[in-house]
Amino acid sequence: MSVENAPVVDVDEAAIPVEKKMYYRFESNDKKEFRVSELAIQQSETLNRLVEAMGYTSEDVENKPAIAIENIDGKTLKLVFQWCEHHKGEAIPVDDGSVPKIVEIPEFDAKLMDIDNGLLFKLIWAADYLNIVQLLNVSCKKVANMAQGKTPAQLRRVYLLPSDEEDEAAKRAAQEAQDPRAREVEEEFEERKRQGGNSFF
């Protein structure tokens, strides 16, 4: 797909100082291309480091191929970049991890995440992979809200949590699946020993 035909994410150009107006091109794993402002990219620690390491000039951006993001599809990446453009310039929250911080979902984010759970799942994976802290916080908050007022039994159904019995059964099945190979290795080892080899390797 050419750059001209790429689905460009809406950008509030007035909010970006003229001298810093720099865009990068990214390509999803299904060959959809996006132009994203430098300020928006700063929300993603992963992408920010990547473009810094590449040291692209404006000409490079136009002349070189778009930066490929191989494990995120276009539909998900569009949401990610829309979120980054909307929140560009905002401080990235720091969480020391000990005491849970209260996270509110802003109206824009709520609308952006008014999607089916399959796409929300992909969005969280993308936010985690691209290390976009606040997008991860709000999307996880949306998933956390699904637990509101649920009993443990209801929660097991919503989050597809296996019961103790199911966990036990899965563990036994995994052990049984592993055993034939373990037996083979053991037999091979014994056979080599009989043949007089000192080492298995």
Place this chain on the structure above:
Amino acid sequence: MVPVTPTFPVLKLPLLARENVIRRMTCLDRMSFSLCSKRSKRFLKSLRISIQEVQIQISNAITLSIPKMDEEEYKFTFDNPAECLESSFTVTGSMLHVWEDEDGDWHEGENEKSTFNIPNFSVREWVAHILDIIDSPSLSLEFHEDCDLFSVRDINQLIGNLERAELTIYEQSTPNEYLLEVLETFRPTKYLCLSENPFPNALTFRKYLRHSIDAVILRKNLKININEIYSMNCISASIHNPQISTSTLNTMLKVWTEGWTPRMKLISLHYSLRRLGENYMEEILDGLEYLKIEEERTLKEPLSDASRTFEKSYDIVRKDGQRATVYPRIYSDGDGMGMEVYITDE
């Protein structure tokens, strides 16, 4: 309208995101999550969500108070705990969001309450479960009226091997033998607050006070004389009913300047101004070398990060050069007064 898939495979999320989801849940929902399976409990426990302190309140019921969870406070109560301590039948537990308003009144969030009924969960299992999933360095035990509904042995078993660092005994009509057993079984190291004096005589009381406890609060029902104060081995003491005249207090300060109780950093004695008379400061400081400090200053409180501001105070110095600040703090009721002695390194 976007069709919404009713399920979400939370365990298939990357680890950081999975943790993030659990951290964003309310305290009530986290409790539900911890009860889904052994695996979900283990996962929640691995997050080490830290709570400053868990309070176990014993009265005619047992309540676990979890302050500063989600920056709020939650209370966990049980139905019919007395029967459930005796056996292991299922007990229903309710977790409730409570908060204090600006006027100091407590409220309960009616819509923020979850009731859990887990098969074969007795009070003991509940307490063990809650203490297991939260990472709290300190356990505070509070005994209220009717606490003797539960035997001390049962309460001890309920808590398990946790360090019992803080103990409060509130005003009550419980027999002294029971309270003495509580004091012996749950001997605190950090904090002791007594509203009753169950000790059979002054000697046993003094013997108990000689134990090393960081902070001791002795409320109005306990008449404290100078011998009890000399017995105390704490860093901070607050005495609400001192049987100590201003001249005895003067003697106490003189004894301090000779080197008494190097461990103590703050002692606060509560008086009524009406009883003290007009020239109480002159009597308290009589014969002591002191420096009157007119300007306002701030000193750090021992055992906390808090500071206190003094308007007009008096500095005295111990033989080894250690300074103490004597400050008469007049309370807002106009009659109450706390004679505070701060020993600071500043």
